[in-house]
Amino acid sequence: MVRAGSAGVTAGPTLAVVAREAGVSVPTASKVVNGREDVAPETRRRVTEALDRLGYIRRPRFDGGRAPRLVDLVVHSLETSGSGAVLHGAEEAADDAGLELVVSAALTRSRAERPERPERPERPERPERGWLDKLVLRGSSGVLFHLAELSDPQYAWLRQHRIPFVMIDPVLEPPPDAVSVGAADWRGGVTATEHLLALGHERIAVVAGHRHTLCADARIAGYRSALAAAGVRHRPEYVRHAGSGEGTAGRRVRELLDLPEPPTAVFVCADRMALDVYDALAERGLRVPDDMSVVGYDDLPEARWLTPALTTVRQPLSEMAATALRLLLRMMDGHRPESTRTELSTRLVERSSTAPPGPRPGGHG
Structure with a gap:
């Protein structure tokens, strides 16, 4: 007590x-x-x-x-x-x-x-x-x-x-x-996506948690709203749900990398899932942010411990x-x-995991 x-x-x-x-x-x-x-x-x-x-x-x-x-x-x-x-x-x-x-x-x-x-x-x-x-x-x-x-x-x-x-x-x-x-999760989703758009990304994916939950739905809605306001086409195949299982977010990112036109940036709706995303990108030989920009959500201590340190939305x-x-x-x-x-209110905490788009992400191996 x-x-x-x-x-x-x-x-x-x-x-x-x-x-x-x-x-x-x-x-x-x-x-x-x-x-x-x-x-x-x-x-x-x-x-x-x-x-x-x-x-x-x-x-x-x-x-x-x-x-x-x-x-x-x-x-x-x-x-x-x-x-x-x-x-x-x-x-x-x-x-x-x-x-x-x-x-x-x-x-x-x-x-x-x-x-x-x-x-x-x-x-x-x-x-x-x-x-x-x-x-x-x-x-x-x-x-x-x-x-x-x-x-x-x-x-x-x-x-x-x-x-x-x-x-x-x-x-x-x-x-x-x-x-x-x-x-303010909707605003947080807008802020994360606008940050990536401002860097020049247009192929932006989102990896959220469980379907039909308050936070996931609101953050995805904010992501879609920011794309629409910028005149960027929304791609349904870029929206993935990872749930709460260990390693699930990494599997979703590997699916995104295997698309004919993979994203150059990903908005991950929880910092803990970003750890899996980093691991999945490293397995494909891709570097953050050179080959893929990553934005998280929460601003937990883990966000500062990652290498490179994670740009994230502070909850x-x-x-x-x-x-x-x-x-x-x-x-x-x-x-x-x-x-x-x-x-x-939420706010963006800029660190080192985002940059302008680099070479087209590969990794079909």
């Missing part, structure tokens, strides 16, 4: 600051603070020293005889950099608001234990009913969800128990009355989580947001 904030206590460094000082993730620092045993001794030592050095205050659960209001943050995993960014934003906003934040990964059924739904994302990111029951038992005042989806019965359960909740970057369209915070995950928590706080106080959907 991450404890963030308590009224009347002098603000000190947040857990995110401690994590950066110790060179670990926020979830790992949280485990140390809360006495979890599944932390390596050397890691525990570094975090403990950082806690002491920075004067981190392990805030008491009760203040003046009252328990601070409790808010849950449920993420699909505590191991990804995207979830780390969400946790960072929510933790700092909770600290500012004097809330106590409980962070957990969703408890899920395996794919074999639930009906197949090919049109839905493959990631099993629905929390189980037993976990939801714990919200009532521990007296949570509200919940933030950073998950692919909730089921209809789970939405109904939250309404029945009158627990306010906000979805952070939902993958599927939530019910009309559900409050959510996301990014403000930390800011989205902080905004979601502030909305949730107002809902806990009885205020209903004017709109159920809030979108934060």
Whole structure:
């Protein structure tokens, strides 16, 4: 459990600051603070020293005889950099608001234990009913969800128990009355494509995630809109969906390279998929950006680690989580947001993976 904030206590460094000082993730620092045993001794030592050095205050659960209001943050995993960014934003906003934040990964059924739904994302990111029951038992005042989806019965359960909740970057369209915070994905798709058009590319492909998901559909729509505005012909064969399987994005790029007229640039709708794209291009002996320009999406730390560093559209995950928590706080106080959907702006981060078109990409071998 991450404890963030308590009224009347002098603000000190947040857990995110401690994590950066110790060179670990926020979830790992949280485990140390809360006495979890599944932390390596050397890691525990570094975090403990950082806690002491920075004067981190392990805030008491009760203040003046009252328990601070409790808010849950449920993420699909505590191991990804995207979830780390969400946790960072929510933790700092909770600290500012004097809330106590409980962070957990969703408890899920395996794919074999639930009906197949090919049109839905493959990631099993629905929390189980037993976990939801714990919200009532521990007296949570509200919940933030950073998950692919909730089921209809789970939405109904939250309404029945009158627990306010906000979805952070939902993958599927939530019910009309559900409050959510996301990014301006259509504009992000426009920005990525306009960048490639400005460099002189016209044969621009897009590799997106699952079909019929909010972010993929919006980013592809932005891509098509930018092409149309520039008078560049849209080629249906240049639009590919990779899903979430490891290596799938690389296979889609190899398919693009095998076209009679392959693209000279590709807009990849997630930084994690760009790693596969780089590998697939290298297998064909092609260089980024000399033979193929690549633009990603998210601006996760991985984007800076790639060689060459990835030009990408920054999705403000930390800011989205902080905004979601502030909305949730107002809902806990009885205020209903004017709109159920809030979108934060994206922006292009130019690095070294894009350049004017080079020689025609080959690679039919």
